Amino acid sequence: MEKTESYHFDLLKKELVATFLKTHNAPKNIEEWKGENIVLFQEDLFDKVKGKVSEKWFYTYCKKTPDKLPRIDILNLLSKYIGYENWNDFITKKEKSRAIPKKPLLFGILILLISIIGWTLVKPKTNEFVFCFVDQITDIPITKSHLNITVLSKTESPLYFKTDSLGCFRYKTTAEQITFVVSSPYHKTDTITRRIVSNSNNKVRIASDDYSLMLDYYANNNVKDWKVRQQNLNNLIANNAKIYRFYGNDLGVEVYSKLNFIQLISTPTNTLKKIKILDKVIEQGKIVKLKFIVQ
16 A cells, blocks of 8 residues: 555544544544444444445454555545545545645744743643442442443533542543533433532432343342243343344454343353343333343
């Protein structure tokens, strides 16, 4: 691949990540994306531009350094996903931005000095928000699993964090107010808005998700009556539910039917370890989409 082609394709991948991170949580480096990230990207690509790329394509062109550019139809598809008409439109606009003439060096230094002095004189105060999350009923810190935190801003793209080992989250900003969304497979999603009052810990109570707790109970606890377990799971999951099992170490994703999933977690076996829920979607009182991993 020529240097110019490589430069433009690297820019394309960076903007793919930026576009995807507006609505999803994933590493900022596309080479670090794994099975779940790739599946969510494929779904988002199809939802927005009605096109697909295979997992093999992703590994060839995004996780490695390719020898040549992808096909032009794929480049056009990805360019459209990030807001351009096609690949040619993407290259044209990027080249125009590179061609903008630079200001004289002396003038640039003067502007920089003025900016530094101005910033020093009017530097805004930095506020540190600290939140620790507890169960709404038991008031016990939520530490068994990390909560996903999405910080919202009116002027910038969302920022993504996770709670620490103590179930807490810290965030520094010059703003007097913070708004964020807290979520996890085992808790109900909630949007929190708080103003800065002090630098002490601010306790936030989060409600558990009954569907996930029920599914976790039937999957990972010693229920003696297997028929009862199967019936309860059957009532909990929709008939046409989309169920995905993720494997570690980039081994891929396996699709399960409702019947196969129920058989997996309701059959006594010494080899089955703990099942961890990664994500789920509830519609009309039923689980219609589920992602899990066997640890």
